[in-house]
Every structure is written in structure tokens, then in C-alpha cells.
Amino acid sequence: MIHVVGAGIAGSAAALALHAVGADVAVHEAHPDASTDAGAFLTLAENGMRALQAIGVDEAVRRASAPLRSMRVTDGSGTELASRPLGEPGGPGYRYLTRARLCAVLQDEVRRRGIPLHHGERLVATAGEDGRAVAVLADGTRLSGDLLIGADGLRSVVRTQLDPDAAPPRYVGSQIFYGTAPGTPPGTSTDRMQFVRSTATGSVAFGFIATEHAETWWFARVKGPELTPDQLAAGTTERWVALLSDALSAEPGPRAIVRAADRVLVTNAYDLADVRMWHRDHTMIIGDAAHAASPATGQGASMALEDAVALAEAIRDEDRIDAALAAYEERRRGPVEANTAASARM
Ligand SMILES: Cc1cc2nc3c(=O)[nH]c(=O)nc-3n(C[C@H](O)[C@H](O)[C@H](O)COP(=O)(O)OP(=O)(O)OC[C@H]3O[C@@H](n4cnc5c(N)ncnc54)[C@H](O)[C@@H]3O)c2cc1C
Known part of the structure; x- marks a missing residue:
């Protein structure tokens, strides 16, 4: 059993991707309900749309979003300074929607595929016992699994449990x-x-x-x-x-x-410019928990979706969890750190 902590973009997408490669997975979300608060909007770039395609949710996200075909820069009086199309010819294109809407679409799909999704379950600590990962919830419940995935966002508890010396968000x-x-x-x-x-x-x-x-x-x-x-x-x-x-x-x-x-x-x-430890034993972090970037490049959600696909492929392709987590980190560190650095410069 794989326990995913956090039903945001990374957690919901990871549950879908892992389920698609045959893993037994359950999701635990601290929020007491599937909130429909509109929240901020975000853009999905083509890499994010490709990740959604890979987990079979791109059509549902298309229905919930609108296309973004170009960007234009003007001065304050409206005079155009630059403009360019967004996306490659023949590519899936860019989309925009609210973060809450994207989460709702992903969570609906998690439920539709029969993956257990529990709201009101807040992780407060992790433990490792007999080669298994243990999630300790606020009510004292202990969930034991082959893998514990912290997709619990910028203020990740799983990150600080993995590495108590991890630098706080900057x-x-x-x-x-x-x-x-x-x-x-x-x-x-x-x-x-x-x-x-x-x-x-x-x-x-x-x-x-x-x-x-x-x-x-x-x-x-x-x-x-x-x-x-x-x-x-x-x-x-x-x-x-x-x-x-x-x-x-x-x-x-x-x-x-x-x-x-x-x-x-x-x-x-x-x-989070420098999170050194992404995994230890059978516990790991993905999405903003591992590599939050400032929003300037508009890549946070797309990177979280790519994480989900890369992780599921590593789990599918490797025999052992430790080898899968190493392969996952090898594949993802470069792109996400480049994005964090680029966003910080903007
Ligand atoms: C202002 C702003 C604008 C942005 N604009 C864009 C954009 O245009 N394009 C883009 O791609 N990205 C954008 N992003 C980034 C994007 O929103 C994030 O990268 C993305 O939401 C990360 O997803 P996540 O699932 O890793 O984390 P989150 O979305 O933060 O989800 C974490 C989930 O974990 C849950 N959780 C937290 N702690 C616990 C716990 N202890 N136990 C159980 N559950 C827990 C939370 O309730 C939440 O549901 C923006 C971010 C910000 C802040």
C-alpha cells in the first residue's frame, strides 16, 4: 500500500498515476472537505498538459479550463512592446483555470477510479518501522505502508520529518x-x-x-x-x-x-531552493513539498504533475522502492531546480 499525504495537485495526480501502473494507493488530505473556494488562478504549460494526458485526465481538465494561446506585453498605456504565441505547433497548448478547480477535477477522478480519498486526515509525524513507512495522523491513527509520499505543499510536515535541518521556505x-x-x-x-x-x-x-x-x-x-x-x-x-x-x-x-x-x-x-533530502527509507516528498518555486515562471502546477508521472514510471520500472526513488530523483532534480532558479531571477 502507498499512502499519499495531501490531495492537492501533486498528491491527487500521483494517486492517479500510481493507480494506473497497478499500485494500491490511498490519499489523506488534511482539509475537512473538498473545498470549492475559487482561490487563485494558474496556468498549465504544455509539459503539465502532457503529464495530464499521461494519466488520462487531460480531457476533464480541458472541459474545466480555457485555452491560452498567446502572451502580449504592453506598457501602461496599452502600447504593445512584444507578443508571441504560447505552445508548440501540434502541442497540447496552454490552459488556465483556478487552482481549486484543477484540484476538484483531479480529486473527482481519484474517486471515480475507486481510489480511497480521506478528507480531515492531517499527518503530524512520520516513522519507519520494520522497513515500512508509517504516517501518524492528528487523531493518533498510524498508517503503515510500503511507501509514504508527502505531497503536503510548501509547509510540508513530511519534509521536516525527513530532514529536521531542512531550510524553511525562503x-x-x-x-x-x-x-x-x-x-x-x-x-x-x-x-x-x-x-x-x-x-x-x-x-x-x-x-x-x-x-x-x-x-x-x-x-x-x-x-x-x-x-x-x-x-x-x-x-x-x-x-x-x-x-x-x-x-x-x-x-x-x-x-x-x-x-x-x-x-x-x-x-x-x-x-525552496535547496531541499537536499527528497527521500529516506520508504518516505519521500514531491511537488511543492520538495521544490516550491516562486510563481513567476508559472510552472509549479505543471512541475507537480510531471513529478506524479515520473514517480509512477519509476515505481513501475524498478523492482525495489529505493531504486525507484533514486531513479525518480535523478530524473526530476535537474528540471525542478532549474525552474526554481529561473523563477527566483524574474
Ligand atoms: C500565488 C501563486 C500563484 C501560482 N501560479 C501558478 C501558475 O500560474 N502556474 C503553475 O503551474 N503554478 C502556479 N503556482 C504554483 C502551484 O499552485 C503549486 O506549485 C502547486 O499548487 C503545488 O501543488 P502541490 O500539490 O505540491 O501543493 P499544494 O497545492 O499546496 O497541495 C498540498 C495539499 O496538502 C494538504 N496538506 C498540507 N499539509 C498536510 C498534512 N500535514 N496532512 C495532510 N494534508 C496536508 C493541503 O491541504 C493541500 O491540499 C502558484 C503558486 C502560488 C502561491
Whole structure:
């Protein structure tokens, strides 16, 4: 039995991929229910779409998402500075959707394939006993398995259990604002990501998609100090809009979009640049738990999906768990560390 901790993107995809190669797998998610909170939006790049194809969920994700065919960079007044198509000719293309929607599609498929998915099960510790991995849940339950996969995100408990000296997430110097605004700017296309290069305020990167739902989804990356938990807790849409409007005072286009926001989410951007231990004995980490990147390259979800496929293939192809985990790490370290470094530079 393989226990997967976390039913986010990496965990749900890993369960599907492992089940497809014949593994007996169960998923344990701390969240008490399958939350439908919209959350922030994300883009799936072609490598992520290929991973979804490999686990047979690409059509379901296509139905839940919209295509992103090009990107365009303008200055604050809307003058085009650059544009290019996204994706290779004949490739699966880029898509965009909310993170919560992607998780919901993956979790629905996990259930549809008969894979046990338990909500309200929080891992608090791990142990190794007699060559097996043990997950200790908050209620004291001990789950024993051949492999324990920590897909428990940026603040992974499994990571710190694997290596108590693991460096904590590193603040990369940007606050990230996500907002939605009713309506779309005139003349914008729904399959294009637009970036606004801020000429007056070099400290803000702004981008938006005019969605098919007649809503504008936007983000702003603002260089500045890490927001404290109190600041994050006290933030309201009105306060965040006021703060961003000030930062964007010289940029009429982005400022108008921000001022129309009906919902704003704010988070600090972190990464994990150097997680030395990805696995020990029969316990391992994947996805953000192992290699969170700041969001600039928009690759976190796609990398998590690729992890799932690579891990299942390693388990399928190797006779022993330790050999499979070594093969998996060998295959994945290069791409994910390159992405984390590239994202940190942006
Ligand atoms: C602001 C922002 C914007 C982003 N934009 C993009 C983008 O455009 N494109 C892109 O590809 N990526 C993007 N990403 C990155 C992407 O969201 C992450 O890389 C991706 O969600 C990682 O998936 P994961 O499954 O590893 O972790 P998560 O999605 O964090 O999932 C972890 C899961 O584990 C559960 N969990 C946590 N602790 C425990 C525990 N102790 N026991 C049991 N369960 C637990 C959590 O509840 C959660 O369900 C963005 C990230 C951020 C922060």
C-alpha cells in the first residue's frame, strides 16, 4: 500500500498515476472537505498538459479550463512592446483555470477510479518501522505502508520529518496579489495573457487574462517586505485595492482593472531552493513539498504533475522502492531546480 499525504495537485495526480501502473494507493488530505473556494488562478504549460494526458485526465481538465494561446506585453498605456504565441505547433497548448478547480477535477477522478480519498486526515509525524513507512495522523491513527509520499505543499510536515535541518521556505521579496474584476477591458481576447511592463513603478509586475466568463483575472507581483500574518489577516479587498492603486498610480490600465476588483487574495512569494533530502527509507516528498518555486515562471502546477508521472514510471520500472526513488530523483532534480532558479531571477 502507498499512502499519499495531501490531495492537492501533486498528491491527487500521483494517486492517479500510481493507480494506473497497478499500485494500491490511498490519499489523506488534511482539509475537512473538498473545498470549492475559487482561490487563485494558474496556468498549465504544455509539459503539465502532457503529464495530464499521461494519466488520462487531460480531457476533464480541458472541459474545466480555457485555452491560452498567446502572451502580449504592453506598457501602461496599452502600447504593445512584444507578443508571441504560447505552445508548440501540434502541442497540447496552454490552459488556465483556478487552482481549486484543477484540484476538484483531479480529486473527482481519484474517486471515480475507486481510489480511497480521506478528507480531515492531517499527518503530524512520520516513522519507519520494520522497513515500512508509517504516517501518524492528528487523531493518533498510524498508517503503515510500503511507501509514504508527502505531497503536503510548501509547509510540508513530511519534509521536516525527513530532514529536521531542512531550510524553511525562503521569502523571495515579492508580495503576490490575485484579483478578479467583473467585465473585461475593451478589445481584449480571452485566450491571451497580457503583461503590463510598469515603466513608472519598476517594482510592480502586472498581468491579466480577460476570461470567457466576462471576468478579468489579474495578478500583481509587488517587490517589498514580507507581509506579516497580522497584515495578511487584517487585509480586506478594499484595503488591498487601495494599496495597489497607490503602487500603480502611474499606470492607468492596470490601475483601472485593480480598482474594479470584487475579490483580492494576497500572499507572500516563497521558494525552496535547496531541499537536499527528497527521500529516506520508504518516505519521500514531491511537488511543492520538495521544490516550491516562486510563481513567476508559472510552472509549479505543471512541475507537480510531471513529478506524479515520473514517480509512477519509476515505481513501475524498478523492482525495489529505493531504486525507484533514486531513479525518480535523478530524473526530476535537474528540471525542478532549474525552474526554481529561473523563477527566483524574474
Ligand atoms: C500565488 C501563486 C500563484 C501560482 N501560479 C501558478 C501558475 O500560474 N502556474 C503553475 O503551474 N503554478 C502556479 N503556482 C504554483 C502551484 O499552485 C503549486 O506549485 C502547486 O499548487 C503545488 O501543488 P502541490 O500539490 O505540491 O501543493 P499544494 O497545492 O499546496 O497541495 C498540498 C495539499 O496538502 C494538504 N496538506 C498540507 N499539509 C498536510 C498534512 N500535514 N496532512 C495532510 N494534508 C496536508 C493541503 O491541504 C493541500 O491540499 C502558484 C503558486 C502560488 C502561491
